């Protein structure tokens with residue numbers, strides 16, 4: 001520790017300039033820590049730059065609901081700063097007739113969400129169709145609406161937070177890949193021999209977090225997996241919508257429309273994966289959009305990106321070893337929760353309690369587990 005209260009880390013390295021790392025860097029710097037943020041490429045060049053920007057607070061577990069509520073609260077406070085804009089818009093999720101399992105899951109979730117104060121309700125299908133002229137609910141068994149939801153352009157968020165972190169005193173080093181050194185707690189900048197020592201290191205390196213930690217013999221129970229998205233020029237009158245039976249989502253977008261999912265339920269190598277969307281995804285999601293919104297999309301751009309899975313689908317957020325922290329495993333919901341999760345890990349590093357159900361040491365790191373689609377409601 002370098003002065004001050006000997007229990008509270010003064011110098012902190014944050015590895016990763018995505019939504020979570022930049023938020024943590026900002027909150028740590030605001031709290032008086034001497035922060036250095038290391039980003040291998042440009043700010044937001046990881047998964048955050050490829051995310052769809054769907055945000056909502058429709059979570060049934062108390063911890064998740066509180067985190068999502070806090071995240072939306074902070075997004076609202078950042079709205080209009082820099083290039084970041086939050087566009088409030090309802091989020092609808094639904095199950096089709098014949099899909100009783102998901103229909104029951106939605107019926108069961110909504111009262112639990114309401115119990116945690118979330119502004120959600122089971123939808124009257126006719127009313128919903130009349131509110132969104134392009135939304136077709138003919139085959140739907142049950143739909144729910146979250147009124148506290150929004151869409152954003154994700155790569156506009158980390159630059160704002162990195163700028164705020166720098167204003168609060170953090171050093172932001174882009175195009176600076178690092179490796180870890182755990183004895184002492186530190187990082188080694190690529191191409192340099194010397195260890196830069198810190199009181200604490202936060203690994204918020206997205207899909208690379210497991211690889212970085214494995215190199216210093218700290219295994220974590222996380223698997224990166226590939227998901228896909230596209231934009232199309234069609235301007236549709238739709239809510240943000242997740243068709244749980246169809247396994248795809250859509251949202252309004254400045255280009256017209258954004259649709260996605262295309263989860264590949266196998267572990268990806270974070271250094272060797274296909275950044276382009278697969279033909280099957282474009283064809284399936286286009287059919288889904290046509291089915292749900294009555295329009296064959298005029299596709300403009302398609303892409304893939306990586307999400308991170310854990311055995312219980314909850315994040316790995318907290319201390320792994322003395323002074324070594326991790327924030328990953330967001331199961332496709334990392335962007336929408338980043339303002340709260342970055343804040344929580346920053347507070348924990350500075351002596352707070354952290355979020356107990358997300359404690360990364362609940363796993364040994366060598367667990368066998370299946371990757372499952374992050375948004376599914378089963």
Ligand SMILES: Cc1cc2nc3c(=O)[nH]c(=O)nc-3n(C[C@H](O)[C@H](O)[C@H](O)COP(=O)(O)OP(=O)(O)OC[C@H]3O[C@@H](n4cnc5c(N)ncnc54)[C@H](O)[C@@H]3O)c2cc1C
Nearest residue numbers: 016018019020040046047048052054178206305334335336
């Ligand atoms: C197609 C797609 C759609 C998605 N849609 C949504 C959505 O609608 N809503 C939602 O909530 N989530 C969504 N997600 C998930 C979301 O993108 C992630 O959960 C979130 O962006 C994770 O943020 P992060 O900061 O943890 O990771 P990242 O944004 O990946 O940031 C990690 C950073 O670490 C850097 N890094 C890696 N290794 C090193 C190293 N050795 N040294 C220095 N830096 C390093 C990387 O360059 C990267 O910039 C989507 C993901 C994809 C791919």
